[in-house]
Amino acid sequence: MSAASKSFSTVLLGGGVASGYFAREWIKEGGKGSDLAIISDDTVVAYERPALSKAYLFPEGAARLPGFYTSVGVGGERQDPTWYSSHGIEYLTETAIKSADLKNKTLTTEDGTAISFEKLVIGTGARVTRLEDFKTPGADLEGVYYLRKVADADALLEGIAEAKKKGPDVNIVIVGGGYIGMEVGAGLVKHGVNLTLVFPESRLMERLLTPELAGFYEKYYEGKGVKLIKKDLVTALEGTDGKVTTAVLKSGKRLPVDLVVVGTGARPNVELFKGAVDLLEGPPGGIKVDGRLQTSAPGVFAVGDVAAFKPAFTGELTRQEHVTNARLTGAYVAREILTPGTQPEYDYLPFFYSREFDLSWQFYGQSQGDPVHFGDQSSGKFGAYWIKDGTVVGAFLESGSEEENAAIKKVIQTKAKAPSDLQAQGLAFAASL
Numbered sequence: 001m002s003a004a005s006k007s008f009s010t011v012l013l014g015g016g017v018a019s020g021y022f023a024r025e026w027i028k029e030g031g032k033g034s035d036l037a038i039i040s041d042d043t044v045v046a047y048e049r050p051a052l053s054k055a056y057l058f059p060e061g062a063a064r065l066p067g068f069y070t071s072v073g074v075g076g077e078r079q080d081p082t083w084y085s086s087h088g089i090e091y092l093t094e095t096a097i098k099s100a101d102l103k104n105k106t107l108t109t110e111d112g113t114a115i116s117f118e119k120l121v122i123g124t125g126a127r128v129t130r131l132e133d134f135k136t137p138g139a140d141l142e143g144v145y146y147l148r149k150v151a152d153a154d155a156l157l158e159g160i161a162e163a164k165k166k167g168p169d170v171n172i173v174i175v176g177g178g179y180i181g182m183e184v185g186a187g188l189v190k191h192g193v194n195l196t197l198v199f200p201e202s203r204l205m206e207r208l209l210t211p212e213l214a215g216f217y218e219k220y221y222e223g224k225g226v227k228l229i230k231k232d233l234v235t236a237l238e239g240t241d242g243k244v245t246t247a248v249l250k251s252g253k254r255l256p257v258d259l260v261v262v263g264t265g266a267r268p269n270v271e272l273f274k275g276a277v278d279l280l281e282g283p284p285g286g287i288k289v290d291g292r293l294q295t296s297a298p299g300v301f302a303v304g305d306v307a308a309f310k311p312a313f314t315g316e317l318t319r320q321e322h323v324t325n326a327r328l329t330g331a332y333v334a335r336e337i338l339t340p341g342t343q344p345e346y347d348y349l350p351f352f353y354s355r356e357f358d359l360s361w362q363f364y365g366q367s368q369g370d371p372v373h374f375g376d377q378s379s380g381k382f383g384a385y386w387i388k389d390g391t392v393v394g395a396f397l398e399s400g401s402e403e404e405n406a407a408i409k410k411v412i413q414t415k416a417k418a419p420s421d422l423q424a425q426g427l428a429f430a431a432s433l
């Protein structure tokens, strides 16, 4: 597909998760397909991005497109390129927008094509933080991988296959002990490689997991042969003939590597709109939106990872880099453009999930205040509540059933008061509400 000098009543910039769910809602709510254009620099139409760090990395039975185009993540229709064209939606892939003139309502592509709009939805998402951003020497060596797009995942898998051709012992260092590092680690260890996670925190997913919860996952990973190096940093990469061979750590350790995978977070893609819309300065950054996901520029909305809004639950202006928020904001703005002002303001209950090996957890709310653990880790089903001023503000559950996950969600949604015997009641407390 190639860009043309065209004019659309609505343009969605960014072909990520939010765009797929926007298009789905647009059609569901009676929007005219030919009024809508989606512009993306990716090579493929919108897909369920979380698959990339999960089933996409499996050595056998891996997820591949077209299997995970949106909106299969919620059991919806698989929106392949034909779905968009059959609805008359113009989906421009491999089309990078290089400048945005919001006053004149025009976007300009890399090749100079002007695309004008009446309404614009900014869904430019986030990009990975690169080792270059930390000025890590050797960041540009061959063999350093990131994971945001299908092409990144393909390159990583090819890198492993190439390394395996040279010998059975393939050493991979993953930089980062967050959920990307954990999920990628779980996927790659199945390839029979030697895997080491290096991260500066004192435990895995330190911002979310308590020492007790993290302890379970750390033991589990170590049991699968994954080495964890905590409280340390990759400060340099060294190589031979332009190819990475060694990860040098702050502690002075030197790890032999064939591949390095970096999972150190993401930054919102806001640069095109600097000076044209109000931005949230400093980390986490993002484009400020109001309760209807409208930016400070008339007729311009922002959705998904790039949008900074105030969920009622936290009252803090922040971004939510979570797939559920991308899906919901996409659908919300489609309705808002089609029938302005007829729905309640957007709200989002912070929610996150992850799947690693045969583990699967969900988390709702905030991990703030005092944690109360429940369940027996050896049984595989356990979790924690977080209590602040007598209210349960966060709930985490490993291996919950659909009903149990819905129950912990309800605890947070209803701002349940914590009973004095919460620990003894455990999951039964959630089920009793």
Ligand SMILES: Cc1cc2nc3c(=O)[nH]c(=O)nc-3n(C[C@H](O)[C@H](O)[C@H](O)COP(=O)(O)OP(=O)(O)OC[C@H]3O[C@@H](n4cnc5c(N)ncnc54)[C@H](O)[C@@H]3O)c2cc1C
Pocket: 013, 014, 015, 016, 017, 018, 019, 039, 040, 041, 042, 048, 049, 050, 051, 052, 053, 095, 096, 097, 098, 123, 124, 125, 126, 147, 148, 149, 180, 269, 272, 303, 304, 305, 306, 320, 321, 322, 323, 324, 326, 351, 352, 353, 354, 355
């Ligand atoms: C590997 C991975 C695993 C994840 N796993 C989970 C998970 O388990 N659970 C969870 O809740 N969340 C997860 N997430 C986060 C989730 O995928 C994101 O929250 C979601 O993808 C955000 O959707 P979006 O549409 O806002 O942005 P994105 O999906 O990032 O899409 C933005 C799109 O816009 C394009 N774009 C940007 N600028 C331009 C431009 N100038 N011109 C043209 N196109 C442009 C980008 O290339 C991209 O295609 C994961 C993310 C990653 C990367």
